Amino acid sequence: MAATPIAVITGASSGIGAATARRLAAAGFRVVLTARRKDRIEALAAELTEAGLQATAYALDVTDRAAVDEFATAFRSLAVLVNNAGGALGADPVATGDPADWRQMYETNVIGTLNVTQALLPALTASGDGTIVILSSTAALSSYEGGGGYVAAKHGEHVLAETLRLEIVGTPVRVIEVAPGMVRTEEFATTRFRGDTEKAAKVYAGVDAPLTAEDVADTIGWAVTRPSHVNIDLLVVRPRAQASNTKVHRTL
Numbered sequence: 001m002a003a004t005p006i007a008v009i010t011g012a013s014s015g016i017g018a019a020t021a022r023r024l025a026a027a028g029f030r031v032v033l034t035a036r037r038k039d040r041i042e043a044l045a046a047e048l049t050e051a052g053l054q055a056t057a058y059a060l061d062v063t064d065r066a067a068v069d070e071f072a073t074a075f076r077s078l079a080v081l082v083n084n085a086g087g088a089l090g091a092d093p094v095a096t097g098d099p100a101d102w103r104q105m106y107e108t109n110v111i112g113t114l115n116v117t118q119a120l121l122p123a124l125t126a127s128g129d130g131t132i133v134i135l136s137s138t139a140a141l142s143s144y145e146g147g148g149g150y151v152a153a154k155h156g157e158h159v160l161a162e163t164l165r166l167e168i169v170g171t172p173v174r175v176i177e178v179a180p181g182m183v184r185t186e187e188f189a190t191t192r193f194r195g196d197t198e199k200a201a202k203v204y205a206g207v208d209a210p211l212t213a214e215d216v217a218d219t220i221g222w223a224v225t226r227p228s229h230v231n232i233d234l235l236v237v238r239p240r241a242q243a244s245n246t247k248v249h250r251t252l
Contacts, residue, residue: 004054005127006078007224008032010062010116011085013040015185016135019217020082021055022048027221029080030054034071036061062112072119077127080224081120083113084135086157088192091146102149109153113160121173130173131224134161135216138181138236144245150192165233174231176223181238182248184210206250211239 007024011017013035025031025048033041038059048055060071062085086109089101117132124130139151140158158177165175182204189200204210216237223232241249 003077004028004030005080006030006032006075007080007082008034008075008078008116008120009082009084010034010060010112012044013037014187016180016183016213016216017082017084018044019213020084020220023214023217023221024080024082024224025053025055027225030056033057034060034062035085062116063107065115068115068119072123075120075123078120078123078130079127080131080133081116081124082133082135082220082224083116084133085112085116086135086153087188088147088150089194090149091192092148093146094148097149102152105149105153106156110156110160113157117160117164121168124173125171128172129228131176132161132164132173133176133178133220133224134158135220136161136177136179138179138238138245140177140179141236142245147245161234165231172228174228176232177234178216178220178223179234179236180211180216180219181236181245182207182210182242183213183216185213206252207239207248208241208251209239210241211237 007029009017009021009031012021012033021031021033021044033045035041041057045055045057060067089105113134134157136157137154139147140154143151161175161177184204189203190197193199219237223235
């Protein structure tokens with residue numbers, strides 16, 4: 001009897017990460033949920049287990065390389081890695097942006113993805129059919145005012161995915177990048193504006209049906225369950241009301 005394939009999801013405590021965990025667990029994966037907030041991922045693991053699905057929680061900061069390396073020792077074989085941990089801080093112009101915010105975004109989005117990918121690549125390869133998903137953003141593909149630090153970090157993540165795909169071609173591991181546009185989750189914009197819910201609400205004001213975390217999770221689930229020889233290099237997904245990072249239809 002074949003072993004249940006394992007999927008590791010970083011940043012699984014909320015939003016896209018939590019929705020992806022639910023989606024992949026329902027698709028038959030044993031999901032390993034990682035995030036810094038242990039209580040959140042333990043609650044999600046319990047929810048999935050009670051539903052008859054397979055889930056484990058593991059508290060992890062992806063920017064802590066020693067902790068990531070220790071985590072990776074648990075896996076001899078791994079089917080899927082979803083690099084979802086990341087986020088945005090601030091919306092200041094380049095001229096006045098806080099370098100500490102830029103550094104934190106780079107550490108989480110780029111170095112965090114690098115840490116986990118490097119640590120788990122041997123197990124993904126050993127599976128004979130591994131998949132790495134990198135959750136970037138449409139910010140990885142084009143710039144917008146007030147987004148300099150986040151755009152720079154996401155461009156770095158995009159190039160990481162593109163370069164890795166070139167370097168490991170011929171191995172049994174595929175690299176999928178999913179780049180969402182406007183997604184309304186419970187925390188992304190609020191975190192970006194440091195808890196200012198009024199500013200966060202303005203991001204989505206007047207927009208008919210922004211994407212949800214479940215929309216993105218469904219996209220990820222579809223991509224990772226394609227036949228092994230099919231690689232979705234880059235999948236851009238936006239709400240219908242958004243034509244680009246700077247062109248959004250609003251009814252106000």
